[in-house]
Amino acid sequence: MILEQNIQRVEEKLHLLLKKMQQVQLENTLLREELNTRQQELQEQQGAIQHLEDKLQLMKIAATTQGANPVAEDDVAFRKEIRGKINDYIKEIDRCIALLNA
Incomplete structure (x- = not known):
């Protein structure tokens, strides 16, 4: 009888x-989904x-080139x-022109 009670409690x-x-697994899944959402x-x-x-x-850049640079x-x-x-x-353009002329 005592053995059966112990087994039942276990x-x-x-x-x-x-x-x-x-x-805990469900909570873990929900937290992972929330983490993914926050990362996105x-x-x-x-x-x-x-x-x-x-x-x-x-x-x-536009303001600088127009002279008014507030x-x-x-x-x-x-x-x-x-x-x-x-x-x-300008250097890159010069290189391209040089390549086109060569």
């Missing part, structure tokens, strides 16, 4: 343990930030960077 505990394991949102936000930074850079009026480093890029483009 079985009950085993069933409880299995239920808890299933709950983060990637989308990073893409949007990059797009806005690119757009700002283009606006600065965005980076005192930004000497920005002007140097733009001049460097323009010089690189």
